[in-house]
Amino acid sequence: MWHPWRALRERTDLALVWTNNLPMGVLGVTDGQRIYMTPRQLQAERRCTLTHELVHVERGHEGCQPVAVERQVCVEAARRLIEIDSLVDAVVWGRSPEEIADELWVDVDTLLVRLDSLTERERILVNEALAARDGVGD
Template sequence: MQRRVAAAHELIHLERTHTSGCDPRVEAGVRVETARRLITIDELIDALRWTEDWHEAADVLWVTVDILQDRIDHLTPQETALLVAVYEETEGGA
């Protein structure tokens, strides 16, 4: 899991031609992009339907809890609306 995350993270640095240490803002942007690439919204929804435990969700998604947190913290407004709609649908049907 950690190797997958690290490889994706470093690949993004290479794509952006970062050749040395990055300031915290740049590093944060790379983390967000890593999370987006490794966790699609559909995968996130499926994982959260299955469990509310973030460690289990991260395990199912093959990412670290930090990357899962980054993905959730940086949902687009459309993704947030979709996630809320799915949650409300699930709660309404329960």
């Protein structure tokens, strides 16, 4: 399991700054040396925001990025936070995106990005697990 707080701790060149001065709707940003995050987040949101910003830092990004780059960062963050085996288990158990996200300790947006970016093999695994749960193919 990916631990963003551990990853941050290992980055001695990087500081986390809690601030209430981010624009409404912005949960985190980075300048490459600092990650700024709003404290107005639940724990799962903090994990997702921190992971997202760490990916930006790893890729050398500073400030706002084009939509395509943001999408790539979102996909990478979702992959780190949600391993396929955990996703399969949660999808079989959960009955709503909120339940599944809660089980995976992520926010709903991150869950939806992960589902939208499944590889073909991952999609097959999820569909097979759902079919088995529903008794399809018996």
